[in-house]
Structure formats: C-alpha cells, structure tokens
Amino acid sequence: MEGKLPEKTVERLSEYRRSLLNCLLEGKTYIFSHELARLHNITAVQVRRDIMFIGYSNAQRKGYEIKEMINVIGKVLDSNDGINVAIVGIGNLGRAITSYFSGKRSKLNIVAAFDNDPDKIDTIIAGVPCFHISQLGQIVKEKNISIGIITVPSDYAVDTAKSLISVGIKGILNFTSVPLNVPESVYLENSDMITLLEKVAYFVK
Amino acid sequence: MEGKLPEKTVERLSEYRRSLLNCLLEGKTYIFSHELARLHNITAVQVRRDIMFIGYSNAQRKGYEIKEMINVIGKVLDSNDGINVAIVGIGNLGRAITSYFSGKRSKLNIVAAFDNDPDKIDTIIAGVPCFHISQLGQIVKEKNISIGIITVPSDYAVDTAKSLISVGIKGILNFTSVPLNVPESVYLENSDMITLLEKVAYFVK
DNA sequence: TAGATTGTTAATCGATTAACAATC
DNA sequence: TAGATTGTTAATCGATTAACAATC
Numbered sequence: 062m063e064g065k066l067p068e069k070t071v072e073r074l075s076e077y078r079r080s081l082l083n084c085l086l087e088g089k090t091y092i093f094s095h096e097l098a099r100l101h102n103i104t105a106v107q108v109r110r111d112i113m114f115i116g117y118s119n120a121q122r123k124g125y126e127i128k129e130m131i132n133v134i135g136k137v138l139d140s141n142d143g144i145n146v147a148i149v150g151i152g153n154l155g156r157a158i159t160s161y162f163s164g165k166r167s168k169l170n171i172v173a174a175f176d177n178d179p180d181k182i183d184t185i186i187a188g189v190p191c192f193h194i195s196q197l198g199q200i201v202k203e204k205n206i207s208i209g210i211i212t213v214p215s216d217y218a219v220d221t222a223k224s225l226i227s228v229g230i231k232g233i234l235n236f237t238s239v240p241l242n243v244p245e246s247v248y249l250e251n252s253d254m255i256t257l258l259e260k261v262a263y264f265v266k
Numbered sequence: 267m268e269g270k271l272p273e274k275t276v277e278r279l280s281e282y283r284r285s286l287l288n289c290l291l292e293g294k295t296y297i298f299s300h301e302l303a304r305l306h307n308i309t310a311v312q313v314r315r316d317i318m319f320i321g322y323s324n325a326q327r328k329g330y331e332i333k334e335m336i337n338v339i340g341k342v343l344d345s346n347d348g349i350n351v352a353i354v355g356i357g358n359l360g361r362a363i364t365s366y367f368s369g370k371r372s373k374l375n376i377v378a379a380f381d382n383d384p385d386k387i388d389t390i391i392a393g394v395p396c397f398h399i400s401q402l403g404q405i406v407k408e409k410n411i412s413i414g415i416i417t418v419p420s421d422y423a424v425d426t427a428k429s430l431i432s433v434g435i436k437g438i439l440n441f442t443s444v445p446l447n448v449p450e451s452v453y454l455e456n457s458d459m460i461t462l463l464e465k466v467a468y469f470v471k
Numbered sequence: 472t473a474g475a476t477t478g479t480t481a482a483t484c485g486a487t488t489a490a491c492a493a494t495c
Numbered sequence: 496t497a498g499a500t501t502g503t504t505a506a507t508c509g510a511t512t513a514a515c516a517a518t519c
Contacts, residue, residue, distance in 0.1 A: 208466055256277050
C-alpha cells in the first residue's frame with residue numbers, strides 16, 4: 062500500500078509481529094509501546110514511530126490491541142495471495158533454512174528446492190520437493206515462484222543468480238559470501254556470515 | 267587501533283578483503299577504486315572513503331597495491347593473536363556454519379561446538395570437537411574463547427545467551443529469531459532469516 | 472600537458488532520538 | 496484531576512554522495 066516504508070522499519074515490524082504472536086500465546090491482549098520496546102531492546106519512541114508509519118492508532122491509552130496490531134502488520138508486510146519461494150543449493154545451510162520455514166509463515170512458502178546432486182533430485186526435504194537445477198525455469202513458472210534463496214557453494218553463486226534472474230525471479234536472498242550483480246528490477250538482500258563474524262570480532266576488540 | 271570505525275565501513279572492509287584475495291589469485295597486483303566499487307556494486311567514492319578511514323594512501327595514481335591493502339585491512343580488522351569462537355547448537359545450521367568456517371579465516375577459529383544431544387557429544391564436526399553444553403564454562407576458559415555463535419532452537423536461545431554471558435563471552439552472533447538482551451559490555455549481532463525473507467517479500471511487492 | 476585518479480570537505484539523505492502537546 | 500501514554504514535529508546523529516582541488 063502507498064509508498065514503501067523505511068528498510069529498518071520493515072525489519073522491526075517483522076520482529077514485532079513475532080513477539081506479538083508470542084504475547085498472544087501467553088494470554089496477553091494489550092501491550093504498551095514501552096513493553097514492546099523492552100522486548101526488543103529499543104526505545105518506546107522508536108516503536109511508536111514505526112507504528113505511526115503503518116497508520117495504526119490507539120485512541121485509548123491502554124496499550125495496543127495485540128491481535129489488531131498483528132493484523133495491521135500483516136496488511137502492510139504480507140502480500141494478499143501468498144508468495145512462493147525457491148531455494149537453490151541443498152547443503153547443510155539450504156537444509157537448515159528449508160526446515161526452518163517448513164510450514165511456519167503462512168504467506169511465505171518454500172515450494173521448491175534445487176540442486177545438481179543426482180542423489181538429492183526427486184527427494185523431499187522438510188516437505189519440499191527437490192529438482193535438478195536445469196528444471197528451474199519450468200518449475201518457477203509452474204509454481205509461480207517470485208523469490209529465490211541462494212545457498213550454493215561460492216563458485217556457483219554468480220551463475221545461480223543469473224539463472225534466477227533470467228527465469229523472472231523478483232527478489233533474491235543471498236546467503237553466499239559472493240557479491241551479486243542484479244538489475245534494478247530485482248531486489249537483493251545479502252546475508253554473509255563471514256562478514257557478520259568479522260564484524261563481531263572487530264567490535265569485541 | 268584508535269577509535270572504532272563506522273559499522274558499515276567494517277562490513278565493507280571485510281567484503282573488500284575477500285574480493286582482493288580473489289584478485290590476487292587471478293594475478294592482479296593493482297586495483298582502482300572504481301574497479302573495487304564495481305565488484306561490490308557501490309560507488310568509487312564510497313570505496314575511497316572507506317580506505318580513507320583505515321588511513322591507507324596511494325601516492326601514485328596507479329590503483330591500490332592489492333597485497334598491501336589486504337595487509338592494512340588485516341591490521342584494522344584482525345586481532346593480533348587470533349580469536350577463538352564457540353558455536354552452540356549443532357543442528358543443520360550449526361553444522362553449516364562450522365563447516366563453512368573450517369580452516370578458512372586464519373584469525374577467526376571455531377574451536378569448540380556445544381549441544382545437548384548425547385549422540386553428538388564427543389564427536390568431531392568439520393574438525394571441531396563437540397562438547398555437552400554443561401561444559402561451556404570450563405572449555406571457554408581452557409580454550410580462551412571470546413565469541414559465541416548461537417544456532418540453537420528458539421526455545422533455548424535466551425538461556426544459551428545467558429550462559430555465554432555468564433562465562434565471560436564478549437561477543438555474540440545470534441542466528442535465532444529471538445531478540446536477546448545483553449549487557450553493555452557484550453557486542454551482539456543478529457541475523458534472522460525470517461526477517462530477511464519477509465523484507466525481500468515486502469520490497470518485491 | 473591533458474586525462475584519469477585520488478583524498479577530503481561540504482551537502483544530502485535516512486534513521487534515531489528529544490521534546491512536547493494532546494488525551495485517556 | 497494527575498499520571499501515564501500516545502502521536503508527531505523538530506533536532507540530532509550517522510552514513511552516503513556531490514563537488515572539487517591536488518597529483519601523477
């Protein structure tokens with residue numbers, strides 16, 4: 062809806078939602094901005110500002126209605142009809158991510174896995190069928206997949222990205238340490254554990 | 267050395283270093299700021315500004331000497347005597363990360379793994395010995411470990427963080443989706459794949 | 472030299488925080 | 496009401512980009 066939210070706000074909304082779902086499970090129905098802030102180790106102002114962005118308002122000063130807020134976050138973050146995701150590379154990391162998502166988020170579904178190892182083709186990994194990478198185009202079309210997760214070894218990263226782009230993928234989540242080049246129209250998010258660990262090491266000094 | 271660099275600069279320096287190592291392998295000896303920028307899909311100004319921060323200067327306008335630059339980045343990012351790292355939680359993700367780092371960075375070494383599954387205790391995972399979580403304090407002291415990676419299931423995340431902090435860990439890399447509370451003196455870095463994927467999904471819309 | 476490249480200051484952009492009026 | 500909480504504007508902080516003089 063309307064313009065795009067700031068990146069950081071989007072990240073936090075995703076995090077808030079999970080905390081709120083937990084609160085619901087614990088039987089809570091209302092939550093103050095400072096409570097939510099405390100759960101995430103940030104300030105109450107920041108929480109309120111994020112909430113401002115999504116246009117949810119709370120007339121009575123009795124805290125936010127948790128269920129309602131989850132709905133509103135869903136309206137902002139989620140796509141109406143669900144998004145199908147493919148994962149390329151079924152090593153340990155690919156497997157970890159696939160099982161992690163397996164049946165969790167209702168709107169984001171990993172519906173296909175790809176690899177080039179014959180032993181993995183035609184098996185089911187955490188409920189997700191594994192195909193040979195050569196079938197990428199066909200399956201992406203058949204299953205209406207719009208996001209690709211890259212968990213291949215470094216040497217295959219660039220080619221994998223190219224393939225994903227050429228078959229019309231709109232967003233890529235890259236878990237390799239290889240910088241990727243994508244056209245304007247494709248959204249790219251990188252997560253590189255070497256960099257993360259080196260960063261921790263630097264700031265620990 | 268001296269004051270701390272900006273977070274983003276630290277991240278990019280880690281990334282530059284890997285590209286530079288690749289360039290060395292390809293037989294390159296000098297690299298222009300715009301070449302390095304191109305490899306990372308950023309601007310040449312940004313590269314030069316980052317290099318400015320680490321105080322490396324290149325008098326002749328013939329590009330940066332790659333070997334020298336790798337050294338300088340190492341002086342800034344790396345600790346003199348190497349840093350020992352522990353990983354807690356040897357599921358698929360823990361295994362993926364452990365094998366990934368296995369023998370890669372010389373200054374950052376995963377020297378111990380921890381789990382609570384009796385089948386895993388006393389085995390070797392990608393060259394790293396696995397201990398029972400109850401031995402955490404002892405091993406951290408023995409092996410002089412200062413960073414902990416958390417890859418346990420969500421339900422154990424908070425307790426794992428507490429244990430790591432109580433045994434004197436200085437930095438935590440948290441791969442669970444659970445927000446953690448750490449004292450000032452501990453550096454915390456989070457990497458949450460649910461948030462990352464939801465972010466891609468949002469910006470793809 | 473002229474063109475390409477660099478280092479650095481100033482300007483801009485984006486994200487966080489402070490301040491505060493409004494409301495229950 | 497008085498105290499707690501909220502929504503929002505203005506100020507600050509941090510990171511990126513534009514501009515440009517200096518140099519090979």
